[in-house]
Amino acid sequence: MISAHVLEREMKKDLVDILACPVCKHHPLELQVERADADEIVEGRLLCTRCDVAYVIEDGIPNLLPPE
Numbered sequence: 001m002i003s004a005h006v007l008e009r010e011m012k013k014d015l016v017d018i019l020a021c022p023v024c025k026h027h028p029l030e031l032q033v034e035r036a037d038a039d040e041i042v043e044g045r046l047l048c049t050r051c052d053v054a055y056v057i058e059d060g061i062p063n064l065l066p067p068e
Contacts, residue, residue, distance in 0.1 A: 011040060011041045011042075011057055011060050011061065011062055012039060012040055012041075013031070013036075013039050013040070013041060014039070015062075016028060016029060016031045016046070019046065019062070019064070021048035021050065021051060021053065022064050022065070022066050023048065023051050023053055023066050023067075024048065024050050024051040026048050026049070026050035026051065029046040029047060029048055029055070030046070030047040030048075030049055031044065031045075031046060031047075032044050032045045032046075032047060040060065041057055041060065042057075042059070042060050043057055043058060043059075043060075044057045045057060046062055046064075053066075053067060
């Protein structure tokens with residue numbers, strides 16, 4: 001059986017505190033929220049201020065794949 005936690009699709013704001021840029025390992029990333037629900041980000045971006053790379057958050061899922 002799938003728990004309710006697995007079905008949640010939003011990224012928690014507290015997660016930003018532990019994320020680092022996959023390219024240069026800079027920490028912390030800057031959070032830009034476009035749409036949120038309480039303490040959860042539904043859409044936005046995570047920005048690395050050191051190497052100037054943006055990582056999109058869509059449907060509550062941050063895409064932290066390095067750019068090609």
